[in-house]
Amino acid sequence: MRFHPNIIFDFFIPRSCPSCKTRLAPNENYICKLCLNEINNVPKNLLDEEYNKSFKSEKIIDDIFSLFLFDEDSPIRNLIHELKYNRKFMYGKFLGKLIAKEITKTKPNWKFDGIFAVPLHPSKKVTRGYNQSDFIVKGISSVLNIPIYSKYLKRKRATPSQTNLNVMERKRNVANAFSVKKNIKLNEKSFIIVDDIITTGATISEAASKLKEMGAQTIYAVSAALTSFDTTFSREHLNQE
Ligand SMILES: [Zn+2]
Secondary structure (H helix, E strand, O other): OOOOOHHHHHHHOOOEOOOOOOEOOOOOOOOOHHHHHHOOEOOHHHHHHHHHHHOHHHOOOOEEEEEEEOOOOOHHHHHHHHHHHOOOHHHHHHHHHHHHHHHHHHOOOOOOOEEEEOOOOHHHHHHHOOOHHHHHHHHHHHHHOOOEOHHHEEEOOOOOOOOOOOHHHHHHHHOOOEEEOOOOOOOOOEEEEEEEEEOOOHHHHHHHHHHHHOOOOEEEEEEEEEOOOOOHHHHHHHHHO
């Protein structure tokens, strides 16, 4: 058996799977193979359908990519939860790298000059201590080698949780919640904007609209996971496969 450097690290600080909590094998990183296999990628037809449903008519977001379906019971929920609430930044970078590899494969026409994270309001960032999407952005940026522009996009207004709101209420809830620093030139440039999860797209569209107002030419919306309040949608699609 080939010697794996993780054997030494695991001896001192055992690593475990964020979903099933079992010890990771030396050749496993971040999540165990069984749990990783349980996470469903977003099928291309669903991605197209989401784009048409939530983004196409507004003409703000030019294309979308989302890696995993945020199904009930899916291990992706545990991974994102650990990133968001338990300071497991490495999961963000891990997801970002996976996303970047898929973008390279499935979106060869995308050209990008920079990448933004959807910002949290400063008050929320202080409570949590960080923005989980910043780590996904770091992972993507490290693979695609694109500059991070996140500091130029601000959330000027704290918005109540979107959880119990419908599509129209969500749009109103985030209206004018973002601003872009005046001294930044976005003219003719193309950007990726990243959130951890896309549900209705209201938040990421609103943030992207400010980038377009400042002259950005093309905006791609990217997330680690895709969900919907029509919670049956993902299962319906999987059953068709
Ligand atoms: Zn596991």
